[in-house]
Amino acid sequence: MIVLFLLAVLAISGGVWRYGYVQALGQLAQRGRVDLALATDRLTGQLQQYQQLAVLTADHPVVRDVLAGSGLERAEKHLLKAADKTAALDLVLVDQNGLVIVSANGLTARDLSDRSHWRRARQGAMGEEHGIIRATGQRSYSFAAPVFGTEGADKGKVQGALIVVANIDRIEEEWRGARPSIFFTDTNADLGGEVFITNRSELLHWRRQADGRLIPNTGASTSFGVRNVGGYELWLTDWSAYVPARGLHLEQDLPAIGMRAEALIDVDPARRLAGLQAAVVAAVFLAFGALSLIATTRRDALAQVNAVLESRVAARTAELSQANDSLRSEVAERIAAEQALKKAQDDLVQAGKLSALGQMSAGISHELNQPLMAIRQYAENGSAFMERGRPERANENLSRIADMAARMARIIKNLRAFARNESEPVGQVDLVHVVNTAVELTEARLRADAVTLDWDAGATDSPLWVRAGDVRLTQVLVNLINNAADAMLDQEDRQVRIVINSGQRLSVTVRDIGPGIKEPDKVFEPFYSTKTVGTSEGMGLGLSISYGLVQSFGGRIRGSNAATGAMFTVELERWTEGNAG
Secondary structure, three states: OOOHHHHHHHHHHHHHHHHHHHHHHHHHHHHHHHHHHHHHHHHHHHHHHHHHHHHHOOOOOHHHHHHHOOOOOHHHHHHHHHHHOOOOOOEEEEOOOOEEEEEEEOOOOEEOOOOOOHHHHHOOOOEEEEEEEEOOOOEEEEEEEEEEEOOHHHEEEEEEEEEEEEEEEHHHOOOOOOOOEEEEEEEEOOOOOOOOOOEOOHHHOOOOOOOOOOOOOOOOOOOEEEEEEEEEEEEEEEEOOOOOOOEEEEEEEEEOOEEEEEEEEEHHHHHHHHHHHHHHHHHHHHHHHHHHHHHHHHHHHHHHHHHHHHHHHHHHHHHHHHHHHHHHHHHHHHHHHHHHHHHHHHHHHHHHHHHHHHHHHHHHHHHHHHHHHHHHHHHHHHHHHHOHHHHHHHHHHHHHHHHHHHHHHHHHHHHHHHHHOOOOOOOOEHHHHHHHHHHHHHHHHHHHHEEEEEEEOOOOOOOOEEEOOOOHHHHHHHHHHHHHHHOOOOOOOOEEEEEEEEOEEEEEEEOOOOOOOHHHHHHHOOOOOOOOOOOOOOOHHHHHHHHHHHHOOOEEEEEOOOOOOEEEEEEEEEEOHOOOO
Protein backbone atom coordinates (compact mmCIF):
# COMPACT_ATOMS: atom_id res chain seq x y z
CA MET A 1 0.00 0.00 0.00
CA ILE A 2 2.80 2.42 0.83
CA VAL A 3 4.58 1.73 -2.49
CA LEU A 4 1.34 2.21 -4.44
CA PHE A 5 0.68 5.43 -2.57
CA LEU A 6 4.17 6.76 -3.34
CA LEU A 7 3.79 5.87 -7.03
CA ALA A 8 0.43 7.68 -7.10
CA VAL A 9 1.99 10.75 -5.47
CA LEU A 10 4.82 10.65 -8.02
CA ALA A 11 2.35 10.46 -10.91
CA ILE A 12 0.19 13.28 -9.56
CA SER A 13 3.24 15.47 -8.90
CA GLY A 14 4.48 14.83 -12.44
CA GLY A 15 1.10 15.82 -13.86
CA VAL A 16 1.06 18.98 -11.73
CA TRP A 17 4.60 19.80 -12.90
CA ARG A 18 3.64 19.33 -16.55
CA TYR A 19 0.49 21.44 -16.21
CA GLY A 20 2.25 24.17 -14.24
CA TYR A 21 5.15 24.18 -16.71
CA VAL A 22 2.83 24.63 -19.71
CA GLN A 23 0.88 27.36 -17.92
CA ALA A 24 4.11 29.18 -17.01
CA LEU A 25 5.34 28.84 -20.61
CA GLY A 26 2.12 30.45 -21.78
CA GLN A 27 2.72 33.41 -19.51
CA LEU A 28 6.36 33.63 -20.64
CA ALA A 29 5.25 33.50 -24.29
CA GLN A 30 2.74 36.28 -23.70
CA ARG A 31 5.32 38.53 -22.06
CA GLY A 32 7.94 37.51 -24.65
CA ARG A 33 5.69 38.53 -27.57
CA VAL A 34 5.23 41.91 -25.91
CA ASP A 35 9.01 42.27 -25.44
CA LEU A 36 9.62 41.19 -29.05
CA ALA A 37 7.04 43.66 -30.34
CA LEU A 38 8.63 46.43 -28.29
CA ALA A 39 12.07 45.54 -29.67
CA THR A 40 10.84 45.57 -33.28
CA ASP A 41 8.98 48.84 -32.70
CA ARG A 42 12.11 50.36 -31.23
CA LEU A 43 14.24 49.22 -34.16
CA THR A 44 11.78 50.40 -36.81
CA GLY A 45 11.33 53.68 -34.94
CA GLN A 46 15.07 54.29 -34.87
CA LEU A 47 15.39 53.43 -38.58
CA GLN A 48 12.42 55.65 -39.39
CA GLN A 49 14.38 58.67 -38.14
CA TYR A 50 16.93 58.10 -40.91
CA GLN A 51 14.12 57.56 -43.42
CA GLN A 52 12.64 60.92 -42.50
CA LEU A 53 16.10 62.48 -42.75
CA ALA A 54 16.39 61.18 -46.31
CA VAL A 55 12.97 62.56 -47.26
CA LEU A 56 13.60 65.98 -45.72
CA THR A 57 17.12 66.33 -47.14
CA ALA A 58 15.94 65.33 -50.64
CA ASP A 59 13.74 68.44 -50.74
CA HIS A 60 16.48 70.78 -49.53
CA PRO A 61 17.45 73.63 -51.94
CA VAL A 62 21.11 72.73 -51.66
CA VAL A 63 20.37 69.29 -53.16
CA ARG A 64 18.44 70.83 -56.05
CA ASP A 65 21.24 73.29 -56.74
CA VAL A 66 23.76 70.47 -57.03
CA LEU A 67 21.52 68.56 -59.45
CA ALA A 68 21.20 71.83 -61.40
CA GLY A 69 25.02 71.99 -61.65
CA SER A 70 26.05 74.45 -58.89
CA GLY A 71 26.83 74.64 -55.12
CA LEU A 72 28.74 71.37 -54.90
CA GLU A 73 31.00 72.48 -52.05
CA ARG A 74 28.09 73.94 -50.08
CA ALA A 75 26.13 70.70 -50.54
CA GLU A 76 29.04 68.63 -49.30
CA LYS A 77 29.27 70.73 -46.11
CA HIS A 78 25.53 70.49 -45.61
CA LEU A 79 25.50 66.72 -45.95
CA LEU A 80 28.50 66.38 -43.60
CA LYS A 81 26.80 68.54 -40.99
CA ALA A 82 23.63 66.42 -41.20
CA ALA A 83 25.65 63.20 -40.88
CA ASP A 84 27.45 64.50 -37.78
CA LYS A 85 24.23 65.57 -36.08
CA THR A 86 22.35 62.32 -36.74
CA ALA A 87 25.31 59.89 -36.35
CA ALA A 88 24.65 58.58 -39.87
CA LEU A 89 27.52 56.78 -41.58
CA ASP A 90 27.07 58.73 -44.79
CA LEU A 91 24.71 60.99 -46.78
CA VAL A 92 25.06 60.55 -50.55
CA LEU A 93 23.51 62.40 -53.50
CA VAL A 94 23.36 60.46 -56.80
CA ASP A 95 22.21 61.59 -60.20
CA GLN A 96 19.56 59.97 -62.39
CA ASN A 97 22.09 57.45 -63.66
CA GLY A 98 23.04 56.20 -60.19
CA LEU A 99 26.45 57.93 -60.10
CA VAL A 100 27.52 59.60 -56.85
CA ILE A 101 27.67 63.40 -57.15
CA VAL A 102 28.58 64.28 -53.57
CA SER A 103 29.14 62.22 -50.36
CA ALA A 104 29.46 63.37 -46.74
CA ASN A 105 32.08 60.81 -45.65
CA GLY A 106 32.95 59.06 -48.92
CA LEU A 107 32.08 55.55 -47.63
CA THR A 108 29.80 54.66 -50.56
CA ALA A 109 30.83 53.28 -53.92
CA ARG A 110 30.83 55.74 -56.79
CA ASP A 111 28.37 53.80 -58.96
CA LEU A 112 25.07 52.67 -57.31
CA SER A 113 23.13 51.98 -60.48
CA ASP A 114 22.95 48.27 -59.69
CA ARG A 115 21.70 48.67 -56.09
CA SER A 116 18.14 47.78 -55.24
CA HIS A 117 17.38 50.87 -53.18
CA TRP A 118 18.56 53.15 -56.03
CA ARG A 119 16.39 51.30 -58.54
CA ARG A 120 13.43 51.69 -56.20
CA ALA A 121 14.11 55.43 -55.76
CA ARG A 122 14.44 55.88 -59.56
CA GLN A 123 10.88 54.61 -59.85
CA GLY A 124 9.79 57.44 -57.55
CA ALA A 125 9.38 55.40 -54.31
CA MET A 126 11.38 55.17 -51.10
CA GLY A 127 14.13 52.60 -51.50
CA GLU A 128 15.59 50.58 -48.63
CA GLU A 129 18.60 48.27 -48.42
CA HIS A 130 20.77 46.81 -45.72
CA GLY A 131 24.12 45.12 -45.85
CA ILE A 132 27.78 45.39 -44.97
CA ILE A 133 30.02 48.18 -46.26
CA ARG A 134 32.86 46.44 -48.01
CA ALA A 135 35.40 49.17 -47.30
CA THR A 136 34.90 49.23 -43.52
CA GLY A 137 32.99 46.00 -42.72
CA GLN A 138 30.32 48.04 -40.92
CA ARG A 139 26.67 47.06 -40.99
CA SER A 140 24.43 49.65 -42.58
CA TYR A 141 20.81 50.28 -43.44
CA SER A 142 20.29 52.71 -46.33
CA PHE A 143 17.25 54.78 -47.32
CA ALA A 144 17.10 56.28 -50.83
CA ALA A 145 14.64 59.16 -51.28
CA PRO A 146 13.94 60.31 -54.86
CA VAL A 147 14.59 63.93 -55.84
CA PHE A 148 11.93 65.22 -58.24
CA GLY A 149 12.30 68.06 -60.71
CA THR A 150 10.24 71.16 -60.03
CA GLU A 151 10.53 73.25 -63.23
CA GLY A 152 9.98 72.96 -66.93
CA ALA A 153 9.97 69.66 -68.69
CA ASP A 154 11.67 67.93 -65.75
CA LYS A 155 8.86 68.79 -63.31
CA GLY A 156 7.73 65.63 -61.53
CA LYS A 157 10.53 63.50 -62.97
CA VAL A 158 13.21 61.80 -60.86
CA GLN A 159 16.41 63.82 -61.16
CA GLY A 160 18.41 61.80 -58.67
CA ALA A 161 18.24 60.37 -55.15
CA LEU A 162 19.38 61.32 -51.65
CA ILE A 163 20.70 58.26 -49.77
CA VAL A 164 21.08 58.15 -45.95
CA VAL A 165 23.28 55.33 -44.64
CA ALA A 166 22.39 54.44 -40.99
CA ASN A 167 24.95 52.92 -38.61
CA ILE A 168 23.54 49.68 -37.16
CA ASP A 169 26.27 49.55 -34.50
CA ARG A 170 25.12 52.91 -33.20
CA ILE A 171 21.50 51.74 -33.06
CA GLU A 172 22.43 48.58 -31.12
CA GLU A 173 24.32 50.50 -28.44
CA GLU A 174 21.07 51.65 -26.84
CA TRP A 175 19.63 48.17 -26.20
CA ARG A 176 22.60 45.77 -26.20
CA GLY A 177 22.54 43.33 -23.26
CA ALA A 178 18.83 43.88 -22.51
CA ARG A 179 16.55 40.93 -21.81
CA PRO A 180 15.43 38.74 -23.46
CA SER A 181 17.92 37.61 -26.11
CA ILE A 182 16.70 39.08 -29.42
CA PHE A 183 18.22 38.83 -32.89
CA PHE A 184 17.11 39.93 -36.34
CA THR A 185 18.02 37.60 -39.21
CA ASP A 186 18.26 38.76 -42.80
CA THR A 187 15.82 37.18 -45.26
CA ASN A 188 17.40 38.35 -48.52
CA ALA A 189 19.39 36.04 -50.75
CA ASP A 190 22.65 37.95 -50.42
CA LEU A 191 23.12 37.38 -46.71
CA GLY A 192 21.33 34.03 -46.60
CA GLY A 193 19.69 34.20 -43.17
CA GLU A 194 22.54 35.87 -41.35
CA VAL A 195 22.04 37.43 -37.88
CA PHE A 196 22.25 41.10 -38.85
CA ILE A 197 21.09 42.88 -35.67
CA THR A 198 21.11 41.51 -32.08
CA ASN A 199 21.44 42.52 -28.45
CA ARG A 200 23.88 39.63 -27.95
CA SER A 201 27.06 40.53 -29.81
CA GLU A 202 28.32 36.92 -29.68
CA LEU A 203 25.52 35.90 -32.10
CA LEU A 204 26.34 38.54 -34.69
CA HIS A 205 26.78 37.21 -38.30
CA TRP A 206 25.74 33.64 -37.30
CA ARG A 207 24.02 31.87 -40.20
CA ARG A 208 20.87 29.76 -40.22
CA GLN A 209 21.07 26.17 -41.47
CA ALA A 210 18.45 24.08 -43.23
CA ASP A 211 17.36 22.47 -39.92
CA GLY A 212 16.76 25.93 -38.42
CA ARG A 213 19.83 26.02 -36.22
CA LEU A 214 22.29 28.89 -36.10
CA ILE A 215 26.01 28.30 -36.49
CA PRO A 216 28.91 30.73 -36.07
CA ASN A 217 30.26 32.36 -39.22
CA THR A 218 33.51 30.54 -38.46
CA GLY A 219 31.76 27.22 -39.05
CA ALA A 220 32.49 25.89 -35.52
CA SER A 221 30.16 23.17 -34.23
CA THR A 222 27.61 24.08 -31.52
CA SER A 223 25.03 22.14 -29.55
CA PHE A 224 21.45 22.67 -30.70
CA GLY A 225 18.16 20.89 -30.11
CA VAL A 226 14.45 21.62 -30.50
CA ARG A 227 11.71 20.37 -28.19
CA ASN A 228 7.98 21.01 -28.31
CA VAL A 229 6.26 21.37 -24.93
CA GLY A 230 2.54 22.09 -24.91
CA GLY A 231 2.68 23.69 -28.34
CA TYR A 232 5.67 25.90 -27.46
CA GLU A 233 9.01 25.56 -29.22
CA LEU A 234 12.03 25.28 -26.92
CA TRP A 235 15.63 25.62 -28.15
CA LEU A 236 18.37 23.76 -26.26
CA THR A 237 21.71 25.46 -26.86
CA ASP A 238 25.15 26.07 -25.43
CA TRP A 239 25.90 29.22 -27.42
CA SER A 240 26.82 31.65 -24.64
CA ALA A 241 26.57 32.38 -20.94
CA TYR A 242 24.26 35.26 -21.87
CA VAL A 243 22.01 33.19 -24.14
CA PRO A 244 19.66 30.82 -22.23
CA ALA A 245 20.63 27.15 -22.46
CA ARG A 246 16.91 26.28 -22.52
CA GLY A 247 14.91 29.06 -24.18
CA LEU A 248 11.41 29.63 -25.49
CA HIS A 249 11.75 30.53 -29.18
CA LEU A 250 9.47 33.24 -30.58
CA GLU A 251 9.64 34.88 -34.02
CA GLN A 252 7.95 37.63 -35.97
CA ASP A 253 8.37 38.48 -39.67
CA LEU A 254 9.22 42.08 -40.52
CA PRO A 255 8.71 42.33 -44.32
CA ALA A 256 8.94 46.11 -44.18
CA ILE A 257 12.64 45.92 -43.40
CA GLY A 258 13.31 42.49 -44.92
CA MET A 259 14.11 40.74 -41.63
CA ARG A 260 12.74 38.25 -39.15
CA ALA A 261 12.74 39.13 -35.44
CA GLU A 262 13.45 36.22 -33.11
CA ALA A 263 13.71 35.93 -29.33
CA LEU A 264 14.98 33.32 -26.87
CA ILE A 265 13.41 33.59 -23.41
CA ASP A 266 14.89 31.74 -20.47
CA VAL A 267 12.41 29.09 -19.23
CA ASP A 268 14.28 28.20 -16.03
CA PRO A 269 11.95 30.43 -13.92
CA ALA A 270 8.98 28.54 -15.39
CA ARG A 271 10.62 25.20 -14.57
CA ARG A 272 11.34 26.34 -11.01
CA LEU A 273 7.76 27.53 -10.57
CA ALA A 274 6.39 24.25 -11.90
CA GLY A 275 8.81 22.33 -9.67
CA LEU A 276 7.71 24.34 -6.66
CA GLN A 277 4.05 23.64 -7.41
CA ALA A 278 4.75 19.92 -7.85
CA ALA A 279 6.78 19.89 -4.60
CA VAL A 280 3.93 21.56 -2.71
CA VAL A 281 1.40 19.04 -4.05
CA ALA A 282 3.73 16.14 -3.24
CA ALA A 283 4.35 17.55 0.26
CA VAL A 284 0.59 17.87 0.86
CA PHE A 285 -0.11 14.32 -0.28
CA LEU A 286 2.85 12.93 1.65
CA ALA A 287 1.77 14.83 4.77
CA PHE A 288 -1.77 13.50 4.34
CA GLY A 289 -0.44 9.98 3.86
CA ALA A 290 1.87 10.30 6.85
CA LEU A 291 -0.97 11.58 9.01
CA SER A 292 -3.20 8.74 7.82
CA LEU A 293 -0.48 6.21 8.60
CA ILE A 294 0.12 7.75 12.01
CA ALA A 295 -3.63 7.83 12.69
CA THR A 296 -3.98 4.16 11.75
CA THR A 297 -1.00 3.17 13.87
CA ARG A 298 -2.25 5.21 16.79
CA ARG A 299 -5.75 3.73 16.48
CA ASP A 300 -4.34 0.24 16.78
CA ALA A 301 -2.12 1.26 19.66
CA LEU A 302 -4.98 3.04 21.41
CA ALA A 303 -7.17 -0.03 21.09
CA GLN A 304 -4.51 -2.04 22.94
CA VAL A 305 -3.92 0.65 25.52
CA ASN A 306 -7.66 1.13 26.08
CA ALA A 307 -8.07 -2.38 27.44
CA VAL A 308 -5.21 -1.83 29.89
CA LEU A 309 -6.62 1.56 30.91
CA GLU A 310 -10.07 0.16 31.63
CA SER A 311 -8.65 -2.30 34.14
CA ARG A 312 -6.53 0.44 35.68
CA VAL A 313 -9.50 2.82 35.84
CA ALA A 314 -11.52 0.25 37.77
CA ALA A 315 -8.73 -0.17 40.30
CA ARG A 316 -8.13 3.57 40.45
CA THR A 317 -11.83 4.26 40.99
CA ALA A 318 -11.80 2.11 44.10
CA GLU A 319 -8.71 3.93 45.37
CA LEU A 320 -10.32 7.34 44.67
CA SER A 321 -13.45 6.32 46.54
CA GLN A 322 -11.37 5.57 49.60
CA ALA A 323 -9.38 8.79 49.14
CA ASN A 324 -12.65 10.72 48.79
CA ASP A 325 -13.90 9.41 52.11
CA SER A 326 -10.59 10.38 53.69
CA LEU A 327 -10.84 13.87 52.19
CA ARG A 328 -14.33 14.37 53.54
CA SER A 329 -13.16 13.56 57.04
CA GLU A 330 -10.11 15.81 56.57
CA VAL A 331 -12.32 18.65 55.33
CA ALA A 332 -14.53 18.28 58.38
CA GLU A 333 -11.46 18.41 60.61
CA ARG A 334 -10.16 21.51 58.81
CA ILE A 335 -13.52 23.25 59.17
CA ALA A 336 -13.51 22.51 62.86
CA ALA A 337 -9.89 23.72 63.11
CA GLU A 338 -10.77 26.95 61.27
CA GLN A 339 -13.68 27.56 63.63
CA ALA A 340 -11.42 26.92 66.60
CA LEU A 341 -8.79 29.24 65.13
CA LYS A 342 -11.37 31.99 64.57
CA LYS A 343 -12.61 31.63 68.13
CA ALA A 344 -9.02 31.74 69.39
CA GLN A 345 -8.38 34.89 67.32
CA ASP A 346 -11.54 36.53 68.69
CA ASP A 347 -10.53 35.52 72.22
CA LEU A 348 -7.05 36.94 71.60
CA VAL A 349 -8.53 40.26 70.45
CA GLN A 350 -10.80 40.34 73.48
CA ALA A 351 -7.87 39.48 75.71
CA GLY A 352 -5.95 42.37 74.20
CA LYS A 353 -8.78 44.73 75.06
CA LEU A 354 -9.03 43.44 78.59
CA SER A 355 -5.25 43.72 78.93
CA ALA A 356 -5.49 47.36 77.88
CA LEU A 357 -8.31 47.90 80.39
CA GLY A 358 -6.18 46.31 83.08
CA GLN A 359 -3.35 48.73 82.34
CA MET A 360 -5.80 51.66 82.47
CA SER A 361 -7.74 50.42 85.51
CA ALA A 362 -5.94 52.60 88.06
CA GLY A 363 -6.46 55.75 86.03
CA ILE A 364 -10.09 54.85 85.28
CA SER A 365 -10.74 54.24 89.00
CA HIS A 366 -9.31 57.69 89.72
CA GLU A 367 -11.46 59.18 86.95
CA LEU A 368 -14.57 57.68 88.54
CA ASN A 369 -13.59 58.30 92.17
CA GLN A 370 -12.86 62.00 91.62
CA PRO A 371 -16.37 62.83 90.32
CA LEU A 372 -17.92 60.77 93.13
CA MET A 373 -16.06 62.79 95.79
CA ALA A 374 -17.03 66.00 94.00
CA ILE A 375 -20.68 64.92 93.89
CA ARG A 376 -20.59 64.24 97.62
CA GLN A 377 -19.07 67.64 98.33
CA TYR A 378 -21.55 69.45 96.05
CA ALA A 379 -24.45 67.60 97.70
CA GLU A 380 -23.35 68.65 101.21
CA ASN A 381 -22.86 72.23 100.00
CA GLY A 382 -26.30 72.23 98.40
CA SER A 383 -27.95 71.08 101.64
CA ALA A 384 -26.14 73.81 103.58
CA PHE A 385 -27.22 76.50 101.11
CA MET A 386 -30.83 75.30 101.28
CA GLU A 387 -30.78 75.54 105.10
CA ARG A 388 -29.43 79.07 104.84
CA GLY A 389 -32.14 80.06 102.41
CA ARG A 390 -29.86 80.46 99.44
CA PRO A 391 -31.54 78.31 96.74
CA GLU A 392 -29.63 79.91 93.85
CA ARG A 393 -26.34 78.60 95.22
CA ALA A 394 -27.96 75.24 95.87
CA ASN A 395 -29.04 75.10 92.19
CA GLU A 396 -25.46 75.76 91.10
CA ASN A 397 -24.27 72.79 93.14
CA LEU A 398 -27.04 70.60 91.74
CA SER A 399 -26.00 71.55 88.16
CA ARG A 400 -22.41 70.61 88.91
CA ILE A 401 -23.63 67.28 90.32
CA ALA A 402 -25.49 66.65 87.03
CA ASP A 403 -22.34 67.43 84.96
CA MET A 404 -20.26 65.10 87.09
CA ALA A 405 -22.85 62.31 86.68
CA ALA A 406 -22.88 62.81 82.88
CA ARG A 407 -19.10 62.62 82.81
CA MET A 408 -19.16 59.37 84.80
CA ALA A 409 -21.84 57.95 82.48
CA ARG A 410 -19.75 58.79 79.39
CA ILE A 411 -16.67 57.10 80.90
CA ILE A 412 -18.66 54.00 81.85
CA LYS A 413 -20.30 53.90 78.40
CA ASN A 414 -16.91 54.00 76.65
CA LEU A 415 -15.59 51.28 78.95
CA ARG A 416 -18.58 49.05 78.34
CA ALA A 417 -18.35 49.55 74.55
CA PHE A 418 -14.61 48.93 74.57
CA ALA A 419 -14.90 45.81 76.70
CA ARG A 420 -17.68 44.12 74.72
CA ASN A 421 -16.85 41.49 72.06
CA GLU A 422 -17.86 43.19 68.81
CA SER A 423 -19.29 40.73 66.26
CA GLU A 424 -20.98 43.14 63.87
CA PRO A 425 -19.51 43.56 60.31
CA VAL A 426 -17.63 46.68 59.26
CA GLY A 427 -19.76 49.72 58.60
CA GLN A 428 -19.89 53.49 58.61
CA VAL A 429 -17.74 54.88 61.46
CA ASP A 430 -16.86 58.49 62.34
CA LEU A 431 -13.07 58.60 62.63
CA VAL A 432 -13.10 61.76 64.78
CA HIS A 433 -15.49 60.15 67.29
CA VAL A 434 -13.30 57.03 67.47
CA VAL A 435 -10.18 59.11 68.16
CA ASN A 436 -12.02 61.07 70.89
CA THR A 437 -13.15 57.81 72.50
CA ALA A 438 -9.61 56.38 72.47
CA VAL A 439 -8.30 59.65 73.99
CA GLU A 440 -10.90 59.51 76.79
CA LEU A 441 -9.99 55.88 77.56
CA THR A 442 -6.26 56.64 77.78
CA GLU A 443 -6.49 60.14 79.27
CA ALA A 444 -6.14 59.00 82.84
CA ARG A 445 -3.15 56.77 82.09
CA LEU A 446 -1.39 59.56 80.14
CA ARG A 447 -1.97 62.04 82.94
CA ALA A 448 -0.66 59.54 85.51
CA ASP A 449 2.57 59.06 83.48
CA ALA A 450 2.95 62.81 82.82
CA VAL A 451 2.51 62.33 79.04
CA THR A 452 1.43 65.40 77.09
CA LEU A 453 -1.25 64.69 74.47
CA ASP A 454 -1.30 66.84 71.33
CA TRP A 455 -4.76 66.32 69.84
CA ASP A 456 -7.15 69.01 68.67
CA ALA A 457 -10.64 67.48 68.72
CA GLY A 458 -12.19 70.67 67.30
CA ALA A 459 -9.92 70.90 64.24
CA THR A 460 -12.43 68.92 62.17
CA ASP A 461 -15.95 70.40 62.16
CA SER A 462 -17.74 67.63 60.28
CA PRO A 463 -17.59 63.84 60.76
CA LEU A 464 -15.06 61.86 58.68
CA TRP A 465 -16.79 58.61 57.72
CA VAL A 466 -14.59 55.56 57.16
CA ARG A 467 -15.20 51.86 56.57
CA ALA A 468 -14.33 50.10 59.84
CA GLY A 469 -15.64 48.60 63.09
CA ASP A 470 -16.19 51.12 65.88
CA VAL A 471 -14.89 49.07 68.81
CA ARG A 472 -12.06 47.35 66.87
CA LEU A 473 -10.75 50.65 65.51
CA THR A 474 -10.91 52.14 69.03
CA GLN A 475 -8.89 49.18 70.31
CA VAL A 476 -6.21 49.79 67.64
CA LEU A 477 -5.85 53.47 68.58
CA VAL A 478 -5.84 52.71 72.32
CA ASN A 479 -3.07 50.17 71.73
CA LEU A 480 -1.00 52.64 69.68
CA ILE A 481 -1.40 55.41 72.32
CA ASN A 482 -0.42 53.04 75.16
CA ASN A 483 2.61 51.76 73.21
CA ALA A 484 3.70 55.35 72.58
CA ALA A 485 3.41 56.12 76.30
CA ASP A 486 5.32 52.93 77.22
CA ALA A 487 8.14 53.86 74.87
CA MET A 488 8.79 57.14 76.72
CA LEU A 489 8.72 55.93 80.35
CA ASP A 490 12.54 56.14 80.63
CA GLN A 491 12.76 59.83 79.61
CA GLU A 492 11.62 63.11 81.14
CA ASP A 493 9.93 64.68 78.09
CA ARG A 494 6.91 62.67 77.05
CA GLN A 495 4.58 63.71 74.27
CA VAL A 496 2.07 61.89 72.04
CA ARG A 497 0.69 63.60 68.95
CA ILE A 498 -2.42 62.45 67.07
CA VAL A 499 -3.15 63.85 63.59
CA ILE A 500 -5.89 63.02 61.07
CA ASN A 501 -4.80 63.38 57.44
CA SER A 502 -7.53 63.91 54.83
CA GLY A 503 -6.95 62.54 51.35
CA GLN A 504 -8.21 59.90 48.95
CA ARG A 505 -7.67 57.45 51.83
CA LEU A 506 -8.12 58.91 55.29
CA SER A 507 -5.35 58.18 57.76
CA VAL A 508 -4.66 58.83 61.44
CA THR A 509 -1.09 59.11 62.72
CA VAL A 510 0.08 58.44 66.32
CA ARG A 511 3.60 59.78 66.94
CA ASP A 512 5.83 59.90 70.03
CA ILE A 513 9.22 61.41 70.82
CA GLY A 514 10.72 58.23 72.23
CA PRO A 515 13.77 56.23 71.09
CA GLY A 516 12.07 54.95 67.87
CA ILE A 517 11.75 51.44 66.44
CA LYS A 518 14.86 49.26 66.21
CA GLU A 519 13.49 46.88 63.56
CA PRO A 520 10.52 48.43 61.67
CA ASP A 521 10.16 45.36 59.42
CA LYS A 522 9.46 43.07 62.40
CA VAL A 523 7.31 45.34 64.52
CA PHE A 524 4.03 43.66 63.50
CA GLU A 525 5.26 40.10 63.97
CA PRO A 526 3.65 38.13 66.85
CA PHE A 527 5.61 38.13 70.14
CA TYR A 528 7.94 40.86 68.89
CA SER A 529 8.55 43.32 71.76
CA THR A 530 11.20 45.83 72.82
CA LYS A 531 10.19 45.55 76.49
CA THR A 532 12.23 43.65 79.04
CA VAL A 533 11.74 39.88 78.85
CA GLY A 534 9.95 38.45 81.89
CA THR A 535 8.15 41.65 82.84
CA SER A 536 4.41 42.03 83.02
CA GLU A 537 4.36 44.71 80.37
CA GLY A 538 3.06 42.47 77.57
CA MET A 539 3.98 39.58 75.27
CA GLY A 540 4.37 41.50 71.99
CA LEU A 541 0.90 40.66 70.61
CA GLY A 542 -0.65 44.16 70.67
CA LEU A 543 0.67 45.39 67.31
CA SER A 544 0.10 41.99 65.69
CA ILE A 545 -3.56 42.10 66.80
CA SER A 546 -3.84 45.70 65.58
CA TYR A 547 -2.39 44.69 62.18
CA GLY A 548 -5.04 41.98 61.76
CA LEU A 549 -7.87 44.30 62.85
CA VAL A 550 -6.91 47.03 60.37
CA GLN A 551 -6.63 44.51 57.53
CA SER A 552 -10.14 43.24 58.34
CA PHE A 553 -11.41 46.77 57.49
CA GLY A 554 -9.60 46.72 54.15
CA GLY A 555 -7.10 49.26 55.54
CA ARG A 556 -3.37 49.32 56.14
CA ILE A 557 -1.12 50.08 59.13
CA ARG A 558 2.58 50.81 58.96
CA GLY A 559 5.26 51.83 61.44
CA SER A 560 8.38 53.89 60.80
CA ASN A 561 10.89 56.13 62.51
CA ALA A 562 10.37 59.89 62.36
CA ALA A 563 12.96 62.60 62.97
CA THR A 564 12.38 61.97 66.71
CA GLY A 565 10.56 58.92 67.95
CA ALA A 566 8.28 56.41 66.24
CA MET A 567 5.27 57.04 64.03
CA PHE A 568 2.40 54.65 63.30
CA THR A 569 -0.08 55.45 60.50
CA VAL A 570 -3.45 53.75 60.03
CA GLU A 571 -4.90 54.20 56.51
CA LEU A 572 -8.64 53.61 56.05
CA GLU A 573 -11.05 53.68 53.12
CA ARG A 574 -13.58 56.47 52.93
CA TRP A 575 -17.13 55.32 53.41
CA THR A 576 -19.18 55.39 50.20
CA GLU A 577 -22.32 53.60 49.09
CA GLY A 578 -20.16 51.63 46.66
CA ASN A 579 -18.05 49.96 49.37
CA ALA A 580 -20.88 49.38 51.80
CA GLY A 581 -20.60 45.65 51.20
